[in-house]
Amino acid sequence: MAQFETGRTAEYHRIFQQFAWNVPADFNFGFDVVDTWAADRTKLAVLSLSEDGEHAEHMSFFELSRLSDRFANVLVDLGLKKGDRVLIILHSIPQWYVAMIAMFKLGVVPMPGTVLLTAKDISYRVNRAEAAMVITDLDHVARVDEVARQCPTLKHKLVVGDKAPGWVDYEAAMAAAPARLERGCLGQVSPADPMLLYFTSGTTGQPKMVLHSHAYPLGHEVTARYVLGLKPTDLHWTISETGWAKAAWGKLFGQMLVGAAILQRKSASGFSPENTLKAMERYGVTTFCAPPTVYRMLIQQDLKAYNFTLRRCLSAGEPMNPEVIKAWRDGTGLDIYDFYGQTETVSLISNYEFMPLKYGSVGLPTPGHDMRVVDENGVELAPNEEGYIALYLGGQRPPGLMMEYWRDDEAMAASFRGDFYYTGDRAYRDEEGYFWFVGRNDDIIKSSGYRIGPFEVESVLLEHPAVAECAVVGAPDPNGVRGVVVKAFVVLAKGLAPSDELTKEIQDHVKTSTAPYKYPRIIEYRQTLPKTISGKILRRELRAEK
Known part of the structure; x- marks a missing residue:
């Protein structure tokens, strides 16, 4: 770690030095987080908005617990078992949460996919991962049916929100399923077992499979507590589709760990800046995260015309323009805090409210992550010298780091070298240790x-x-x-x-x-x-x- 000046940095030093990961020998996100919060039957888990934001569906942790139990029994009845892979393609609707939590409870491995996937994309993912099931809506039924015969491992197809020939109907299956699920009914899951599979883009081949363990949600403690700064009383909104890892970051794990409520909106016809701002005001969003593109559209509106309850705003995914930050601050009185991470990780580097904010920098390492700028051989570089962003693994392996690029020895060899995980991104650190992102080593x-x-x-x-x-x-x-x-x-x-x-x-x-x-x-x-x-x-x- 670089040496910092005294002052406001003392708080950062204290947190970073005292932080320690706590990974229980027996942990299941569905049972140990969702069901625990469900003890308070009134605590809000997810607030789902219609596309125009005029209608809201409230789902408490208690309801999510019970519905996920029931859907888990649907999967058991179909023959799904621990370790089976399931491609799930759904918009931002409550059923996405029900299905995801149910699969976590069983040890079934969901593979979230963007709603923009084509039939060809679906075929690749199902066959590459040897998926046993697809869960989707009527919009995607035809795309799945187009390639189903080319997918020998695909045994089950379940449609949400409607009926389709040859497909299991979600509502009918839920009505017929037992209401309660006994923990470990298909075998206990451990933190080392596979939990979640994402496909991430590459430049020299087809998308890679990023496999996370059941310990992965615990890694999002730093995302929730230190990056997003969440509290149990917050209503958090991350602009992200359910098919991307950003949903795991901003619409699932960290928020539920701390008991914050999540706002989501189905936006099938595209992003509406006006509807977004109206919803933020109407429903009392307190913390907000969006890519720079969204902020660029939002600042075109009259921000001062809204009465926000926002207290923290964040961004990630691409460089944030300082002019956008200034315009947002002029309109809302709030800064935008940039942070950095990957599909393969949780938040690794961030800006913090208790640290000086340097516009253009992605900030300082998050607790539990020893981040460095190194050369090809793992030698740490001097300040202002550009190199690779790498996570040092000489101590305890952070739970938020992926298990592996599944079935891809070449990608593993390129990323895990010696005591380091190479992110593939390049940056430099200034004299105070702040990271300044330069770009992707490949061509993403x-x-x-x-x-x-x-x-x-x-x-x-x-x-x-x-x-x-x-x-x-x-x-x-x-x-x-x-x-x-x-x-x-x-x-x-x-x-x-x-x-x-x-x-x-x-x-x-x-x-x-x-x-x-x-x-x-x-x-x-x-x-x-x-x-x-x-x-x-x-x-x-x-x-x-x-």
């Missing part, structure tokens, strides 16, 4: 809170007959809203010429072949692409031209 594009792997987009682009070669990078949004957008450099097939019509055709092809948020909003046509002698495309040169 972070746009509007999404992580997009260029390989996935390029693979789809190359399926179009007009595309001979291509390279995808992140580029500044010319409209200034999304921060970064996907830009594709395209070499056309022989005899073809660029046109607006062709550009739209290629963009539409990407939208229909993979998740729509991945499509290139900018396409630039080239005669050739910069390459190494071995033929590898030099994306860094293309990024420099943007």
Whole structure:
């Protein structure tokens, strides 16, 4: 650890030095957290809003406990057992929580997926993880049915909110299931057992599988207590879809650990800044977290026209522009605190209310995480020298760190080197120990809170007959809203010429072949692409031209 000056840093030193992880030998998030809070039958767990924010459905911890017990019995009746994988694709609705907590109780491993997944995406995930079941809504039934015959391990399909031929009906199954679940009915789960599986984008292949253990929720103690600063009386809102790890960060584990209530809103038709601000005011949101893209849209509204009860605002996922922070502070009187982490981890670095805030910095290490900037060999670098962000594992392994990149020895070897976990991101530390994010070591594009792997987009682009070669990078949004957008450099097939019509055709092809948020909003046509002698495309040169 770097040495800090005295003053307000004393509180940080005290917390960091005294913090110790507590991982019980027997821990199950569903039973030990949700059911414990359920002892107070009135305590609010989740407040689910309609898309316009006019209607709210309240679900207490007691109701969540009972409903998750019942749904666990639905899964048991279907034959699901500890260790089975289940792809779950649902909007921000109460049933997502019911299904997730039920699977945690049983030791079944949920695989949350974004609602933007295509049939091809679904097929890849089910087959790669050998999933036994899909839980989704009517919007995705046709996509699953399109590829179901190509998925030999897929035995069960359950639809929420409607009926579909060949699918188990959620409501009917719940009505027929026993109301109570006995703990350990399918075998006790330990903190070392697999609990949760996320797919995360890569640049040299298909999405990797990030496997977390049942100890993972305990890692979010630092996310909740020190990063978000949550209290049992808070109503917290994180803008995130249920398919991303950000939901685990901001809509599930840390909040329920401390007993804070969670607000979520179904927004199938897109983000509405006005509805968001109205909901924050109407329902009394006290803590709020959103990607910079959301804040850029919110500051376009008259913030002073609202009577907020906010006390803490946060952001993560991509660099936060200081001008946005200033505009938000002018409108609300509150700063935006940036923090850093990954799908593979909990919050590793953060800004704190009791520490000086340096705009543009992601802050200081969170308690329980020995974060360093190192070179390829694990040698810690001097202040202001750029290197790799790495987590030192020489002591106790933090519970919030993933178990592994499942079934991917190459990715494991690249990330776990010696006593370090290499995040793949680059940064430098200043003389006071603050981290300043530089960028991803690979080419991951972070746009509007999404992580997009260029390989996935390029693979789809190359399926179009007009595309001979291509390279995808992140580029500044010319409209200034999304921060970064996907830009594709395209070499056309022989005899073809660029046109607006062709550009739209290629963009539409990407939208229909993979998740729509991945499509290139900018396409630039080239005669050739910069390459190494071995033929590898030099994306860094293309990024420099943007």
